[in-house]
Amino acid sequence: MTYRGRHRRRRRGRALRAALASTAFALTAAAALISTSQATVADDPGALKPLTAADATAPLRLSEDLVPRRSLDRLSDAMGEPVGVGTVLADADRTLRTADDCSSDEREALPVEPAATRAYCWHADDTRTASAGAVTTSGDADDDGRWGANRVILSGWSRTAGGDDQARIAFVDAGDPDRLTYTWAMLVVPVDDGRDYRALGSDVSGLVWYEDKLLVTADEGRSLYVCDLDRIQRTDVDADAVGRVPGGFAADGDRYVLPAVGAYRLTGDEARFAAVSLDRSTAPDSLVASGPVAGDDERPTGLWRYSFSGERSRMGLLATSPDGTAHPDAAYATRVADVRGVLSHRAPGTARSRWYLARESDGPAGHGSLWRQDTDGIRTARCGADRTYLCWSGSAQSLSLWAETGEVWSQSGRVLFALPLNTIDSSLE
Template sequence: MKHRGRHRRRRRGAALRAVLSGTALALTAAATLISASQADVTDSPGALRPLASPADTGRLQLQERLVPARTLDRLSAAMGRPAGVDAVLASADRRMRASADCSSADRASLPVAPAATRASCWDPADAAGTAWRPASVTTSGDADDDGVWGTHRVVLAGWTHSTTTGRAAERGLARVAFVNADDPARLAYRWVLLVVPVDGGRDYRGLASGISGMVWYQDKLLVTARSGSADALYVYDLDRIQRTSVDGPAIGRVPGGWSADGYRYVMPAVGSYRFTAGRCARSGPPCPGALALDRGTAGDSLVAAEWTAPDGERNARLWRYAFSTDPAREGLLATDAEGRAAAVEAYRTRTAGIRGVLSYRRPGTERASWYVGRLPGSRDGHGGLWRQDADGAKAAHCGSDGSRRCWAEKAGSLSYWQATGEVWSLSDRMLFCVPLAELDSSLG
């Protein structure tokens, strides 16, 4: 149940809280730019082409599938009273280091242009291995208009485990770092493992899915499902975080209690969205990659980008769904009487390898600009960040050769924090933010 004393929705137009405190760091990405010869990063993705035919939009339709309340209640009754976000943050056992204390390799992964104004690297215990990698980010700036959840400013970072390396028990799992961002100079975080209830709530399993996109909206967290699945999104409830009681390698119910491969907290899925047209494929529904929230539409909306290989020939689609305005459906998509969610806008873009997406309507303009962060064809080195609309596309230039490979190395998703005017993202090594105004300025 939502704790209204700690958190409430603010009316649009209400006074926003003060921006994050602290002096922004002037960061220099000391990276040697790779040759800008690969067309997928340096060539313009061109103008957006609207997709309006039923054949195109029908492939984007979703079917909502909510976990029965009795299943969730049975799991809560067995595991004990759910923990809140405050409890997770209070037990943070990892510390992030400010950019100045990070390695040169860490700093080299940051954007070249525009430069990050604030950046941190992860605890060495998490950064040392190669099996777990961060890919998605969302913040309490997405969750609520004023950017605060309860009394805290929070950043959530989604990590996925490799399906081929590391311990077999961990392969393909997904976890979320709950980062306390109250003090930008002293970020601390705690892991929460994403799970899925099974056997009517008598047990749970780990979520075996990549989470390349993630949006925290109201009390729900929406994450992408792995490419090739009929499922497009999984839904989690921030008020249903559960504590484990056994510190062991198993995931689920065990003799003596509940285990999650050593994680203290788990968050069970409360629903999912599945493409009605079947599994994502070249001729069918897209494989969702990046997600973001857009508060600039008439009603808040979820924007998505299709994942396609950066060195492939298949260009990506961009689209959006409306969020429900029903108070009983906080954080869920708008659906019809049959539980189906239709895309309210869709485009084809002449690019591939998209890892980040944003849609933002600048004051005084009639239509939104779409920002797409792209991987280079080799997936190594710095990528590009382009701003697109119906007229064309622009990107930052950097380096002596005027390269457009200026964005972060192996960059992940994008999240706009409305209350501070900052865009948050992450490389494979660091969490960082850039003011939207500076990002726009760098794009011309």
């Protein structure tokens, strides 16, 4: 049942592809005019504060709960042989518009400083009925940047249908930078011991694709659901329902479903995930996270990380103790609030990781800010005649570093965009 067409090459330290950065395009003048009347955050939130006390890190422990293999196999037996990512990409029925075809309103959501070098806009029918969330790529899944022969972007969305929330993933074929195509798969949870499934009802504020697993924030940030990219199932009934229906299985019109194979649940009552991403600069690779703290909340925002397992039998899963608990490897507190995207990366030859925090706008149409922070201090980009630091996309969801190309991917409402990490660092110096 396992898709075998992927590469497993490991190429740490591979040179970044600078050619991708040469495609920078100009933003509209309106995007560069940022009003100083927008609410701001503190000029200097300060350095990261390490959290070492047990009472600070204990709530961040995760309890692992894996779906029994028999339940997953029963669902596969009923729905047919699972398909691979390549099969889903070959079935793409939508095309992302390139930056030149995006409207001026769509382009105004892009960062001002540093500027995006690539941008694409989603099909209007999709943005009318759903809201965009997090992004991850095949650059997270494998450090050669590909999954099999494909370069892939996964974009998380949520929509409400019939009063119920549905989490969905857009599978984007990114092989041709000038023509990105995509199709949809619904995230589902097996029920009745694998005889049926239900929609995963959640927004998707965090998304990490590592090895053959996709980790998704859910349950209002209390959980990380785990899906297996080797267990994508094809639906066979085009109906509004979700799950088993007369004649087969349906997913509210989607042609594919991605069943959860497990979940990690935070053990602390107050702990929550707001954003997650992958850090390939640690050994072992790790998942980093931020917690949700509003701008008017006096509490600091939490940042923390978990190691991935090195056992081949647990490919793509987090490292756990014998009792099935994943423990945070490190935790910090920051005074940056309203964090919607988090990224951690340690550049070669440097002693510590840098944390990049994307802060959302305080208003419905404003720009947000992007901060780089470590235990020594903090920096942010500034732009415009008044040198404001409200230069980032106001509603940007998640940050994902495609290590092989050096690009950071994010999305803001109807726009998917990328820019090189080195240009981010240059803007923050």
